[in-house]
Amino acid sequence: MSDILITFPDQSSRSFATGVSSMEIAESIGPGLAKAAVAARIDGLLTDLTQSIDKNADFEIITEDSDAGHEVLLHSTAHLMAHAVKLLFPDAKVTIGPAIENRFYYDFDIPGTFSDNDLEKIEAKMHELSENDFEVNRIEMSRNDALKMFKEMGEDYKVEIIEQINEHDTISAYSQDDFIDLCRGPHVKSTGKIKHFKLLSTSGAYWRGDENNTMLQRIYGTVFSTKKGLDTYLHYLEEAKKRDHRKLGKELDLFFFHHLSPASPFFTDKGAVVYNNLIDYMRSLYNEHGYNEVITPQIFDMELWKQSGHYDMFIDNMFRMEMGDREFGLKPMNCPGHTLIYSHGHHSYRDLPIRMADFGRLHRFEKAGVLSGLTRVRSMAQDDAHIFCTPEQIGDEITDLFEMVQKVYKTFSFEDLSITLSTRPIKALGDIKLWDKAESSLKAVLDKSSFYFTIDKGKGAFYGPKIDFHVKDALQRSHQLATIQLDFVLPERFKLKYIAEDGNEARPVMIHRAILGSLERFFGVYLEHCGGDFPLWLAPVQIVVLPISEKVQTYAEKLTKNLKASGFRTQLDDKADKIGAKIRKAELSKINIMLIVGEKEAEAETVSVRRRHKGDLGVMDVSELTGLLSEEIKQRSS
């Protein structure tokens, strides 16, 4: 038997006997590696460790702590769960069970549903199967044999899957004890490898995601190679729950919902302070960047939405009303209204670009099942603007937007910006030449920006290509916030024009752009990002004055009054509580500055300053303090 040459990721190579398995190679390198190995990558393809190799190949061991290895482990755990479910619920039919980010799921067709109690039983059975340490074996077979086998087993969904697999492809299945499941693999070599897992939740899910198909029962779970890994992940889930904007919104009394206006947030006085400060901040940027704000109607004759195309594309998401013999639509977007402003006057190329900003309230009838807190609402406003410009101006406008976006994310301390450029979809309106030009100008700006970006081919809007910005929050979750979309269609539909340099009429381009996106959603995302600890400039209550006893009531009142007059959002806590209780209350409501005043301070006209989460900062003159705070607010420090 001749030898084969195995090349490792560091480009070193060694020869092995033909037919060597990945496991044997791993063992030859070291027992530690062999223990951590879950799969191998041979010439770029993920395979089982037991797979034998009979030709020269690029080779890499996949360990359980790598991303690919974790995926294998997740997928193998999905199988283990399916195994347990089949034992406990013999009538269940298996469907698919992929790994997703940090989790896996498996969909089953069962007569009833899974209860929490069932989940516990399944988990216990999984532990039992893990302890049995069954070998996991790959079985390859022809398409016909596979069809026959799964038909006999009554696994209709698997049969459907096999029927869609290319005739000439080999089909693989994996067995552990007497459980067998159609699967591409690879898998861990025995069930004993799967130890640290937890089933998380159940839900309904349509077969192949199509609501016309059978509703299946899905179970989500997670698994890690170490107990520590699992604990860390479960802790992360706890942390995410603690920071949930709906929970914080209630605790800090920022907003609430009422069943008489579903999915439409009520911002309390406190929440409105934050909301309005977000708007004020964007306004200050608009001043710097040459935007003009407009105010447009809430309700338009349906004729407008027919002309804009919303009637065809968006009518299911619109609130409509009939008044006498006219039908009106509540605006879901500002753009059509803005074209009416643009058309209200004549424009020369010298007027362009026109940057038209609008914080108008929008209403969208989102399906009941997709609503969620502030992230998916039916009533919202955006930091919306439309830029009307010449095709030549697109590049400069985008460059300016980039600058703005970066400023904004810095202010809110969002790091880890990533960008996608979405290009022309198959169903696109407008001249292809214009598309090419628009795409290349977007790409040129991106190239110049030194930002890393990926291209989402064919994912642009039907009216133009777009750039989306994604940020990661404090828990490393990604959120799409800003969007910049080029639009050639609306200017066409509304026959927008300007007089070009050559004296002829020309069609402007519209750029739709929002940086925070919807203010409601941004409020939610940012609330979770900062965990309710608003920076001073955004805080609903910036200062609370805490008198130690009634003896200093007069001083405390005067102090509060003066701070309010100086523009600080200040409260006085003159309840008959002890100072410790007042401090505790202020800390829990996350008020930035606590001013403790007793007889000493009253006499010297000073304050004892305590900062949220930081504790006692010592005694200060009032003017010194207000100077520092004013500067902090002006800088919008985070």
Next chain:
RNA sequence: GCCUACGUAGCUCAGUCGGUAGAGCACUUCCUUGGUAAGGAAGAGGUCACCGGUUCAAGUCCGGUCGUAGGCUCCA
């Protein structure tokens, strides 16, 4: 829209087998006048989401409506 779970005081939650509703925090009043994360006492607060049904009797059982939550094409 579909599946599942949930809806009890402002908030967080108990409420057994169907027998007419309870705690903590918050709130109000009183006592205490205090020095950096909870001083004490008393009081007030609920059409148990809504509508209907079963029953002598419903927060509890059944049906419906509304609302909220987790999901619903990350493919064997």
